[in-house]
Amino acid sequence: MSLEASRQKFIDTWGALGTEWGINKSVAQVQALLLVSEQPLSTDEIMEALTISRGNANMSLRQLLDYGIIYKKVIAGDRKEYFVAEKDIWKWALKIALMRKQKEIDPVLNVLTELEAATKKDKTAEGKALHQTVHEIQAFTEQLSTLVERVASSTRGELLLKLLKLVM
Amino acid sequence: MSLEASRQKFIDTWGALGTEWGINKSVAQVQALLLVSEQPLSTDEIMEALTISRGNANMSLRQLLDYGIIYKKVIAGDRKEYFVAEKDIWKWALKIALMRKQKEIDPVLNVLTELEAATKKDKTAEGKALHQTVHEIQAFTEQLSTLVERVASSTRGELLLKLLKLVM
DNA sequence: TTGAATTTTCAATATTTATTGAAAATTCAA
DNA sequence: TTGAATTTTCAATAAATATTGAAAATTCAA
Numbered sequence: 401m402s403l404e405a406s407r408q409k410f411i412d413t414w415g416a417l418g419t420e421w422g423i424n425k426s427v428a429q430v431q432a433l434l435l436v437s438e439q440p441l442s443t444d445e446i447m448e449a450l451t452i453s454r455g456n457a458n459m460s461l462r463q464l465l466d467y468g469i470i471y472k473k474v475i476a477g478d479r480k481e482y483f484v485a486e487k488d489i490w491k492w493a494l495k496i497a498l499m500r501k502q503k504e505i506d507p508v509l510n511v512l513t514e515l516e517a518a519t520k521k522d523k524t525a526e527g528k529a530l531h532q533t534v535h536e537i538q539a540f541t542e543q544l545s546t547l548v549e550r551v552a553s554s555t556r557g558e559l560l561l562k563l564l565k566l567v568m
Numbered sequence: 569m570s571l572e573a574s575r576q577k578f579i580d581t582w583g584a585l586g587t588e589w590g591i592n593k594s595v596a597q598v599q600a601l602l603l604v605s606e607q608p609l610s611t612d613e614i615m616e617a618l619t620i621s622r623g624n625a626n627m628s629l630r631q632l633l634d635y636g637i638i639y640k641k642v643i644a645g646d647r648k649e650y651f652v653a654e655k656d657i658w659k660w661a662l663k664i665a666l667m668r669k670q671k672e673i674d675p676v677l678n679v680l681t682e683l684e685a686a687t688k689k690d691k692t693a694e695g696k697a698l699h700q701t702v703h704e705i706q707a708f709t710e711q712l713s714t715l716v717e718r719v720a721s722s723t724r725g726e727l728l729l730k731l732l733k734l735v736m
Numbered sequence: 737t738t739g740a741a742t743t744t745t746c747a748a749t750a751t752t753t754a755t756t757g758a759a760a761a762t763t764c765a766a
Numbered sequence: 767t768t769g770a771a772t773t774t775t776c777a778a779t780a781a782a783t784a785t786t787g788a789a790a791a792t793t794c795a796a
Contacts, residue, residue: 401686403695410702413679419752420672422590424784435705438697443743453786458744479741479794487701489708504588511581518569527571529606533655534578537603540657587782592754611773621756626774647764647771 407436411450426452430460431469431485440473440482468495498552505545512538575604579618594620598628599637599653608641608650636663666720673713680706 401409411432418428429450434441441449447457461483464470469492473482486492516538519531569577579600586596597618602609609617615625629651632638637660641650654660684706687699 401683403687403690403692403698406683406687406698406702409679410683413676417672417676420590422588426784435701436698438694454743455745455787456785459785462744481743487704489704493708504585508581508585511577515569515574515578519571519574522571524571526606530571530574530604533603534574536655536657540661594754622773623757623775624755627755630774649773 410436424460424463426450426456427460427463430457431464434464434470434483434485435487437485440475440484442480442482444480446483467492467499494552497548501545501548505541505548509538509541509545512541578604592628592631594618594624595628595631598625599632602632602638602651602653603655605653608643608652610648610650612648614651635660635667662720665716669713669716673709673716677706677709677713680709 411429414432414435415425415429419425429452430446433446433449443454443457443461446452446461447454450457452460461470464483465472469486470483471486473484475482486495512534515534516531519527519534522528522531579597582600582603583593583597587593597620598614601614601617611622611625611629614620614629615622618625620628629638632651633640637654638651639654641652643650654663680702683702684699687695687702690696690699
């Protein structure tokens with residue numbers, strides 16, 4: 401397999417994985433392209449490499465910048481914007497995890513906590529059962545949320561090491 | 569908030585969360601409905617409660633059965649099938665994690681491993697850089713995969729305890 | 737300033753994914 | 767067996783999501 405074919409396969413695979421996890425295909429592909437690019441790329445180069453429109457490229461880049469997993473890179477004497485990917489996988493994987501937690505898990509956690517409280521007083525068997533179910537899911541979700549937060553905010557020396565020990 | 573309103577809010581919230589993580593809304597809602605139902609429910613009752621079609625209800629139930637996070641329950645003297653949810657959140661959360669790992673992460677891991685090998689021999693600076701990038705992502709993904717596997721197959725006494733310690 | 741280069745926006749369109757509902761298949765009590 | 771009850775399938779349709787592309791806005795060198 402040629403280098404170019406390898407790069408392409410990586411980009412395609414990454415795009416497919418993103419899709420399955422609710423991440424826009426173009427967004428995932430742009431990140432993948434920047435990950436396997438030695439040089440910073442301009443919007444035009446990205447459009448060309450992935451055969452996507454300017455609008456799509458722009459919005460995908462903006463989202464990745466928002467996530468903090470790619471950076472702008474100024475090239476002297478060139479008016480265009482160039483982009484590079486954060487190459488440290490721990491950094492960007494944790495950023496994505498933290499971002500999704502805040503955007504998707506935390507609002508759910510709030511609803512669960514609210515429901516947990518709302519069902520607390522009910523003395524019927526039905527009410528108690530519902531409260532129990534909600535309570536357990538709320539507690540679990542909260543633990544998960546805390547886990548992500550702690551790992552994301554930890555330095556390599558600390559929690560990360562514990563995690564690795566867990567794996568090995 | 570009435571019990572019925574709480575139940576409904578839980579179902580809606582769960583459905584929305586599922587959607588954001590690439591899980592079909594109906595599937596997530598059927599699981600939620602069964603989680604907050606005291607009694608086993610028939611397909612007709614589920615259709616009625618969620619106002620979804622028979623086809624949709626059937627396919628959602630089948631998928632949840634495949635995941636192993638709901639069960640069939642026979643009610644004596646009734647020909648209909650009834651369903652109940654696995655209520656132990658650790659059990660079903662880990663089953664979902666394991667299932668998604670196998671279905672979505674493992675194929676990606678195979679491609680990454682293949683690319684890692686394919687780029688190994690290249691002696692150009694370009695080739696070395698690509699290999700390095702792929703290698704790091706492959707290694708990370710593998711660790712993640714192993715983590716999920718170990719946690720999912722562990723008993724409460726072992727790894728789970730370590731995980732909890734990590735959180736607390 | 738000016739205007740060409742560049743970026744952003746967003747309505748229109750295309751694509752993908754989910755859902756319906758009725759026909760076909762299956763099940764099982766009588 | 768038979769046929770009514772139940773489940774499953776899947777082509778048609780609807781809904782949600784992604785993408786385009788051109789106009790508008792912005793930027794910046796001259």
